[in-house]
Amino acid sequence: xxxxxxxxxxxxxxxxxxxxxxxxxxxxxxxxxxxxxxxxxxxxxxxxxxxxxxxxxxxxxxxxxxxxxxxxxxxxxxxxxxxxxxxxxxxxxxxxxxxxxxxxxxxxxxxxxxxxxxxxxxxxxxxxxxxxxxxxxxxxxxxxxxxxxxxxxxxxxxxxxxxxxxxxxxxxxxxxxxxxxxxxxxxxxxxxxxxxxxxxxxxxxxxxxxxxxxxxxxxxxxxxxxxxxxxxxxxxxxxxxxxxxxxxxxxxxxxxxxxxxxxxxxxxxxxxxxxxxxxxxxxxxxxxxxxxxxxxxxxxxxxxxxxxxxxxxxxxxxxxxxxxxxxxxxxxxxxxxxxxxxxxxxxxxxxxxxxxxxxxxxxxxxxxxxxxxxxxxxxxxxxxxxxxxxxxxxxxxxxxxxxxxxxxxxxxxxxxxxxxxxxxxxxxxxxxxxxx
Ligand code: DLL
Numbered sequence: 468x469x470x471x472x473x474x475x476x477x478x479x480x481x482x483x484x485x486x487x488x489x490x491x492x493x494x495x496x497x498x499x500x501x502x503x504x505x506x507x508x509x510x511x512x513x514x515x516x517x518x519x520x521x522x523x524x525x526x527x528x529x530x531x532x533x534x535x536x537x538x539x540x541x542x543x544x545x546x547x548x549x550x551x552x553x554x555x556x557x558x559x560x561x562x563x564x565x566x567x568x569x570x571x572x573x574x575x576x577x578x579x580x581x582x583x584x585x586x587x588x589x590x591x592x593x594x595x596x597x598x599x600x601x602x603x604x605x606x607x608x609x610x611x612x613x614x615x616x617x618x619x620x621x622x623x624x625x626x627x628x629x630x631x632x633x634x635x636x637x638x639x640x641x642x643x644x645x646x647x648x649x650x651x652x653x654x655x656x657x658x659x660x661x662x663x664x665x666x667x668x669x670x671x672x673x674x675x676x677x678x679x680x681x682x683x684x685x686x687x688x689x690x691x692x693x694x695x696x697x698x699x700x701x702x703x704x705x706x707x708x709x710x711x712x713x714x715x716x717x718x719x720x721x722x723x724x725x726x727x728x729x730x731x732x733x734x735x736x737x738x739x740x741x742x743x744x745x746x747x748x749x750x751x752x753x754x755x756x757x758x759x760x761x762x763x764x765x766x767x768x769x770x771x772x773x774x775x776x777x778x779x780x781x782x783x784x785x786x787x788x789x790x791x792x793x794x795x796x797x798x799x800x801x802x803x804x805x806x807x808x809x810x811x812x813x814x815x816x817x818x819x820x821x822x823x824x825x826x827x828x829x830x831x832x833x834x835x836x837x838x839x840x841x842x843x844x845x846x847x848x849x850x851x852x853x854x855x856x857x858x859x860x861x862x863x864x865x866x867x868x869x870x871x872x873x874x875x876x877x878x879x880x881x882x883x884x885x886x887x888x889x890x891x892x893x894x895x896x897x898x899x900x901x902x903x
Pocket of ligand 1: 560561603609610611679680681682683684702703704705706707708711712713769771791792794795
């Protein structure tokens with residue numbers, strides 16, 4: 468029989484029991500952090516809280532938040548909660564702005580992280596029969612290392628491809644009959660396109676599932692990838708600060724990601740006031756890691772905009788679900804006073820039958836914000852008349868206006884002119900920042 472869970476007891480634990488486990492772990496973790504990280508102790512003292520005030524999950528809201536700015540500020544060792552001699556690994560964020568964040572792991576931390584990734588692989592239908600192709604970057608990025616470890620734990624044959632070198636990805640995928648592909652959704656779409664360019668039909672490969680994450684992607688993008696590769700595409704979420712991928716993962720319902728609550732307690736807060744919002748409301752996702760030894764974070768503000776929902780899931784898992792994050796508070800564009808997430812534009816593009824190869828350019832001309840969207844044509848559309856293309860551009864602009872309330876300038880550009888992503892896609896160029 469197919470194995471449905473990697474750790475059944477935890478994944479299907481009744482919530483009352485889970486809450487008890489979380490509470491015990493939280494109390495222990497707060498004490499650990501208080502005793503070992505002077506910076507945390509000072510944040511708690513500022514808020515007038517001591518470990519004696521924390522008796523369980525219901526007291527979580529008493530603790531101070533911690534943010535990316537704190538992590539950068541304390542780089543590299545300021546938040547380390549154990550002797551460096553106990554650590555066996557570091558991983559780091561891509562660090563496009565400011566200082567990088569470096570996260571430390573003990574052997575136990577690595578083990579628990581890999582277990583979370585193993586849960587994700589089994590939830591996507593993985594077992595020791597599978598060949599898992601890992602197209603996430605290896606190195607400081609957590610994508611490669613996390614899924615690699617998870618794949619080993621499940622006992623799959625692991626292909627440590629890393630990202631890039633698409634020709635070789637395709638060769639190994641076909642020759643070694645990969646059954647599960649792990650990479651970013653934008654790279655999965657690119658691989659799908661490259662397979663087609665090689666003359667392969669979706670049914671020619673042996674893939675059955677993909678485990679895609681590390682960047683926001685829409686339901687429409689999921690359908691596009693599923694059709695291109697002939698697979699079921701599962702979402703996976705995580706961040707370097709809390710370990711890496713596997714903080715939450717999707718099951719066969721493909722309707723939100725189960726959070727590994729035994730390791731991470733999620734909360735949703737109002738990003739402006741910090742107030743905890745009730746279940747089902749949209750806000751900023753906050754995590755408290757209750758099992759990490761080396762780099763524990765209490766109430767870490769992820770800046771991801773999300774919704775939590777606890778309900779019955781047909782897969783039998785009782786772990787709370789998080790919706791697909793729609794982006795980060797700092798990815799949200801404010802264009803002519805309107806809040807715009809790139810994912811909203813992606814939804815319209817794909818619904819209107821366009822390719823997922825696009826670029827959003829925001830600028831300010833004569834004190835007015837401008838929004839230009841370059842969208843790659845399909846090779847079939849490329850042979851259309853200028854009149855037909857211009858009509859298609861106007862139709863798309865009208866559909867985006869309907870979604871956002873502002874009218875963009877849409878430019879259909881020639882096939883293969885927008886750079887493909889092998890990792891996290893860069894969809895937005897905000898030229899206003901250059902003027903500021
Ligand atoms: O992206 C870890 C990861 C690797 C997750 C592989 C999934 C798969 P960071 O580079 O630290 O870590 O970036 C974390 O990426 O705060 C989100 O904004 C975004 N993100 C990650 N997964 C998803 C997802 C990895 N499934 C940041 N959907 C997070 C939307 C995601 N955004």
